[in-house]
Amino acid sequence: MTPLLVRGLEIHQGYLDRASQTALVGDLRAVLETAPLFSPDTPYGRKMSVRMSSAGQYGWFSDRSGYRYVPRHPNGTPWPAIPASVLAIWNDVSGCARSPECCLINWYGEGARMGLHQDRDETDFDCPVVSISLGDEALFRIGNPTRGGKTESLWLRSGDVVVMGGSARLTYHGVDRIRFGSSALLPRGGRINLTLRVVS
Numbered sequence: 001m002t003p004l005l006v007r008g009l010e011i012h013q014g015y016l017d018r019a020s021q022t023a024l025v026g027d028l029r030a031v032l033e034t035a036p037l038f039s040p041d042t043p044y045g046r047k048m049s050v051r052m053s054s055a056g057q058y059g060w061f062s063d064r065s066g067y068r069y070v071p072r073h074p075n076g077t078p079w080p081a082i083p084a085s086v087l088a089i090w091n092d093v094s095g096c097a098r099s100p101e102c103c104l105i106n107w108y109g110e111g112a113r114m115g116l117h118q119d120r121d122e123t124d125f126d127c128p129v130v131s132i133s134l135g136d137e138a139l140f141r142i143g144n145p146t147r148g149g150k151t152e153s154l155w156l157r158s159g160d161v162v163v164m165g166g167s168a169r170l171t172y173h174g175v176d177r178i179r180f181g182s183s184a185l186l187p188r189g190g191r192i193n194l195t196l197r198v199v200s
């Protein structure tokens, strides 16, 4: 199916069927056993409302010293490998010859959000960021390639995949809120978002 295009972002609605979503959650549980979710501090000293972990060569990390990619979980272990089920999605939609080096796992509980930002801690902006949504619906806000200006919002649902690439690679985006309990995929509610990134 051809994706919906919103400001250059490709939105593949309903990309994953329910069985694939369930399988993916199972693969992620195994990752999170080795690399448990944690709450990073922002450079401004506040806790992020989203809990995070990663798979791949690099994990995304934040503390008082800033945002960066690190080769190990805060507990000292290397990040687990990115599951094959996740890599298959990248290979299908990214249009990128390189493989992702980070699968950032964001877990949104009730009230969690993510402010408008650019993903620009990576080296090669020719590679897209691919985002996979699982669980509760999220109000996703899309801005512009530079700060400010009008924004547009849409609901991301479980199984949706978004490709932020090309001229939209550095477009501002964020999550305003979660419709907690809107999906039954995760038994205790909440939302998982995966973002696949080529880092180096």
Ligand SMILES: O=C(O)CCC(=O)C(=O)O
Residues within 6 Å of the ligand: 104, 106, 114, 119, 131, 138, 140, 156, 173, 174, 175, 193, 195
């Ligand atoms: O949760 C989302 O849909 C977006 C996550 C995101 O923008 C990020 O992790 O950089």
Ligand SMILES: [Fe+2]
Residues within 6 Å of the ligand: 117, 118, 119, 173
């Ligand atoms: Fe982002």
